[in-house]
Amino acid sequence: MSEALWLHGGRVIDPSQGVDATIDVLIVDGLVVTLGGDLRPPETARTVDCSGLIITPGLIDVHVHMREPGEEHKETIATGAAAAAAGGFTGVCAMPNTNPPVDDPAAVGFVAAQGRRAGAARVYPVGCISVGRAGERLALVGEMVDAGAVAITDDGSPVMDSGLMRLALEYSQSFGIPVADHPEDLGLSASGQMNEGLISGRLGLSGKPNAAEDIHIVRDLLLAELTGGHIHLQHVSTRFGVESIRQAKARGVRVTAEASPHHLVLTHEAVKGYLTDAKMNPPLRTSEDKEAVRDGLADGTLDTIATDHAPHHYDEKETAFADAPNGIVGLETAVGVILTKVVAEGVIDLQTMVERMSCQPARAFGLPGGSLAEGSPGDVTVFDPNVKWTVDPEDFVSKSRNSPFIGWELTGRPCYTIVGGRIVFEV
Amino acid sequence: MGQADVRSEIARLAREIVERSEGAGLVLMGVHRRGTDIAGMLQDEIRALADISIPTGSIDITLYRDDLGAIGPRPVIGETVLPSGGIDDQEVVLVDDVIYTGRTIRAALNELSDWGRPRRIRLCVLVDRGGRELPVQPDMIGKKVDVLEGQYIEVLVEDLDGRLAVDLIQVGSHS
Amino acid sequence: MSLPTASLGKDLVGLEDLSAEQILAILDTAEPFKEISERRIKKVPVLRGKTIVNLFFEASTRTRISFEFAEKRLSADSVNISAAVSSVSKGETLVDTARNLEAMRIDMVVMRHGASGAAQFLADRIPSNVVNAGDGRHEHPTQGLLDLLTIRDHVGKIDGLKVCIIGDILHSRVARSNIYGLLTLGAEVAVCGPPTLLPLCADEFGVEVFTRVEEAIEWAEVLNVLRLQLERMEGGYVPSLREYNRIWGVTNERLAAAKRDLLILHPGPMNRGVEIDSDVADGEHSVILDQVTNGVAVRMAVLYLLAGGQPESAEAAKQGHGA
Numbered sequence: 001m002s003e004a005l006w007l008h009g010g011r012v013i014d015p016s017q018g019v020d021a022t023i024d025v026l027i028v029d030g031l032v033v034t035l036g037g038d039l040r041p042p043e044t045a046r047t048v049d050c051s052g053l054i055i056t057p058g059l060i061d062v063h064v065h066m067r068e069p070g071e072e073h074k075e076t077i078a079t080g081a082a083a084a085a086a087g088g089f090t091g092v093c094a095m096p097n098t099n100p101p102v103d104d105p106a107a108v109g110f111v112a113a114q115g116r117r118a119g120a121a122r123v124y125p126v127g128c129i130s131v132g133r134a135g136e137r138l139a140l141v142g143e144m145v146d147a148g149a150v151a152i153t154d155d156g157s158p159v160m161d162s163g164l165m166r167l168a169l170e171y172s173q174s175f176g177i178p179v180a181d182h183p184e185d186l187g188l189s190a191s192g193q194m195n196e197g198l199i200s201g202r203l204g205l206s207g208k209p210n211a212a213e214d215i216h217i218v219r220d221l222l223l224a225e226l227t228g229g230h231i232h233l234q235h236v237s238t239r240f241g242v243e244s245i246r247q248a249k250a251r252g253v254r255v256t257a258e259a260s261p262h263h264l265v266l267t268h269e270a271v272k273g274y275l276t277d278a279k280m281n282p283p284l285r286t287s288e289d290k291e292a293v294r295d296g297l298a299d300g301t302l303d304t305i306a307t308d309h310a311p312h313h314y315d316e317k318e319t320a321f322a323d324a325p326n327g328i329v330g331l332e333t334a335v336g337v338i339l340t341k342v343v344a345e346g347v348i349d350l351q352t353m354v355e356r357m358s359c360q361p362a363r364a365f366g367l368p369g370g371s372l373a374e375g376s377p378g379d380v381t382v383f384d385p386n387v388k389w390t391v392d393p394e395d396f397v398s399k400s401r402n403s404p405f406i407g408w409e410l411t412g413r414p415c416y417t418i419v420g421g422r423i424v425f426e427v
Numbered sequence: 428m429g430q431a432d433v434r435s436e437i438a439r440l441a442r443e444i445v446e447r448s449e450g451a452g453l454v455l456m457g458v459h460r461r462g463t464d465i466a467g468m469l470q471d472e473i474r475a476l477a478d479i480s481i482p483t484g485s486i487d488i489t490l491y492r493d494d495l496g497a498i499g500p501r502p503v504i505g506e507t508v509l510p511s512g513g514i515d516d517q518e519v520v521l522v523d524d525v526i527y528t529g530r531t532i533r534a535a536l537n538e539l540s541d542w543g544r545p546r547r548i549r550l551c552v553l554v555d556r557g558g559r560e561l562p563v564q565p566d567m568i569g570k571k572v573d574v575l576e577g578q579y580i581e582v583l584v585e586d587l588d589g590r591l592a593v594d595l596i597q598v599g600s601h602s
Numbered sequence: 603m604s605l606p607t608a609s610l611g612k613d614l615v616g617l618e619d620l621s622a623e624q625i626l627a628i629l630d631t632a633e634p635f636k637e638i639s640e641r642r643i644k645k646v647p648v649l650r651g652k653t654i655v656n657l658f659f660e661a662s663t664r665t666r667i668s669f670e671f672a673e674k675r676l677s678a679d680s681v682n683i684s685a686a687v688s689s690v691s692k693g694e695t696l697v698d699t700a701r702n703l704e705a706m707r708i709d710m711v712v713m714r715h716g717a718s719g720a721a722q723f724l725a726d727r728i729p730s731n732v733v734n735a736g737d738g739r740h741e742h743p744t745q746g747l748l749d750l751l752t753i754r755d756h757v758g759k760i761d762g763l764k765v766c767i768i769g770d771i772l773h774s775r776v777a778r779s780n781i782y783g784l785l786t787l788g789a790e791v792a793v794c795g796p797p798t799l800l801p802l803c804a805d806e807f808g809v810e811v812f813t814r815v816e817e818a819i820e821w822a823e824v825l826n827v828l829r830l831q832l833e834r835m836e837g838g839y840v841p842s843l844r845e846y847n848r849i850w851g852v853t854n855e856r857l858a859a860a861k862r863d864l865l866i867l868h869p870g871p872m873n874r875g876v877e878i879d880s881d882v883a884d885g886e887h888s889v890i891l892d893q894v895t896n897g898v899a900v901r902m903a904v905l906y907l908l909a910g911g912q913p914e915s916a917e918a919a920k921q922g923h924g925a
């Protein structure tokens with residue numbers, strides 16, 4: 001007996017097919033069977049009334065920290081996958097900077113298995129570039145890909161050795177995976193606590209200058225150009241960085257890049273009062289940088305919106321600014337923040353939002369999904385674009401609460417998250 | 428009490444101070460602020476009366492109060508000024524404008540004992556309005572006034588207020 | 603009947619957010635407190651029964667002793683906790699330290715901490731008054747206040763005065779408190795030092811920036827010479843102490859070229875022969891020891907004003923973060 005799900009009466013936005021219409025979606029046995037205006041679903045199909053709602057190919061976040069193994073007090077793959085589903089994401093890429101790091105096929109297999117067991121959003125393991133994330137020699141990239149890794153990165157740390165980065169960009173080409181880099185020159189920024197500028201000066205916090213990020217962005221672009229490899233630049237936060245990527249794309253360099261919701265809507269002003277929930281790496285920067293990131297998102301220089309979901313236990317953020325770890329949770333606020341502070345403010349339209357949060361992440365990391373074309377996985381996000389809500393950490397499915405958006409009034413929120421034809425989250 | 432009444436009370440108090448003094452070592456210490464003015468007037472009266480100049484000082488009791496938390500801090504604290512010979516082994520007459528609960532005088536006595544060891548301390552006030560909360564009684568009193576609920580005593584001096592008077596004020600009204 | 607006061611609120615975290623009225627209220631209150639330290643019995647009972655904890659996460663002799671004298675002269679009961687012997691070195695968090703102190707029913711905490719923002723953090727979480735005795739590179743407000751008082755004592759005014767702070771501005775909490783306080787009181791302020799030790803956006807602070815000490819001396823009426831921490835040489839910010847002295851040191855030869863006499867301040871402890879030469883430090887225009895004397899009076903004033911302060915804001919802090 002087949003299982004069927006009939007999404008009825010919603011506005012379907014699927015940029016992969018150029019669709020934006022009020023039509024129905026039928027999913028049978030985990031795959032999209034058809035879209036249409038006058039569908040006859042099987043008698044046994046479960047019907048979901050989507051009137052007034054928006055239906056999109058499932059959202060994918062290519063930058064999520066699950067903290068498992070090693071820091072399960074912050075998040076586990078189960079809670080992270082559930083938080084992703086609650087945020088409207090049907091797939092997430094799990095960063096390998098765990099303890100121990102995911103730098104061999106067994107660890108990749110563990111993450112994949114925990115992800116399947118979670119039964120929420122799909123969890124795509126990402127492996128390390130270097131053994132132990134030590135930045136010295138290449139990890140077992142081929143075997144990790146065989147075990148399910150969809151990309152490699154030493155995220156959390158940059159690859160400081162340009163020679164190693166060159167090797168990674170060359171070697172990865174055999175497997176068709178991107179090399180994701182957290183671009184940062186630690187020589188300029190290792191002691192930094194926030195963006196270097198007037199506010200860091202007044203607060204007496206050491207700074208991370210834009211140049212620390214820009215140098216590595218430019219280096220990575222040059223190495224991608226040299227090798228022909230695919231560089232994926234994570235959480236781009238600077239004006240010069242965006243411009244450099246724009247120019248590289250024009251030259252035909254194989255580069256994809258992320259914008260984080262917080263860099264799209266916040267500036268370093270948010271740190272005033274030493275708010276540790278505004279501490280992340282790269283740091284929140286100036287309004288000029290924020291505008292550049294928004295422009296880059298709009299014109300496609302930045303391909304994907306990725307949250308850099310980085311849970312930390314409340315104790316760890318409840319401390320002096322310098323002692324607090326970097327990072328914020330983002331999975332459960334991304335859709336609301338992007339709809340309210342990016343789409344509603346006219347930076348991008350809904351179609352572009354779906355491009356940046358579903359189609360392009362899938363394309364950049366070679367993942368299934370990102371489309372509702374016939375035969376695609378039945379991964380679908382349904383959200384209500386009009387519901388108003390207030391961000392309350394008590395409602396978070398994630399184990400952690402470290403969000404700078406607490407108390408924000410947002411408009412728009414996911415109401416169904418469907419993975420493989422199965423509803424894994426509903427309001 | 429108008430100016431003339433206040434003047435005659437001060438003259439009477441001056442005589443009493445001289446009469447009760449044991450001879451050498453008399454010192455006047457006014458309690459900041461209006462007690463200091465009254466002490467100055469007493470000094471003038473005594474000079475006119477007996478042709479002697481009594482060393483006179485001023486004591487600010489702000490830092491010896493027992494109600495800092497209740498009243499909030501005073502932004503400007505007056506200075507305590509001792510007469511040049513100090514107060515050790517002197518006969519100190521402590522002078523204040525009004526005695527009420529007795530707490531100011533308690534504070535002043537504590538402060539005086541930090542500054543030295545007088546041979547004797549007497550207390551002289553222009554007005555005793557009753558209402559004592561401590562067992563402190565003046566030795567010399569200008570005038571006793573019964574103050575009812577809703578009333579208070581205001582002593583005015585020329586330096587600060589432009590005229591010399593003692594007024595009984597009804598709360599809510601203002602003269 | 604209480605006089606109108608420019609209330610400080612519950613805490614003194616920094617000078618950045620204080621109004622001119624508030625800063626002047628502290629300076630004016632400090633004046634009569636100077637005299638108490640000259641008395642035979644250097645003690646008044648105004649803070650009798652108040653419990654103050656001096657919580658020093660960084661080594662300090664001068665500031666801690668100055669606060670201790672201020673507390674003792676106001677009759678407060680005080681306890682010193684230094685990081686070396688506290689449970690902090692056993693991994694206790696700042697929050698837990700604060701809660702433990704609070705559980706012992708203290709009234710005030712004077713804290714020095716190596717992290718910028720630590721004083722604000724503590725102030726937001728405990729109902730006791732918090733006095734910042736230096737937090738990281740952020741602020742050292744009582745040092746700023748005693749510098750202001752010393753300048754006012756000697757020059758008679760601050761408004762319109764040209765004051766240059768010389769040295770490691772980047773890492774200096776003294777510099778920040780001075781800049782905020784001086785600007786609020788209407789002074790013209792400059793900073794001078796090697797560009798490696800100036801903040802990136804120094805000019806946006808509203809101050810002049812000099813990279814040559816001769817230019818600073820030419821411009822200024824008052825010099826506040828900061829201590830050069832030896833770590834700065836180890837960190838590579840300056841190549842050597844000798845070179846620092848030769849290029850940025852305040853020397854009599856350089857001062858002799860100025861068109862007027864300059865008042866010389868230094869927050870101590872001095873590195874004689876590095877940032878300041880002995881003949882300047884000991885010279886007739888040096889007010890370095892007056893700063894130390896004023897430090898006690900200013901701290902007495904701050905403790906006094908906070909102690910009489912605002913029960914309702916303390917209550918609010920308790921309700922906001924009570925645990």
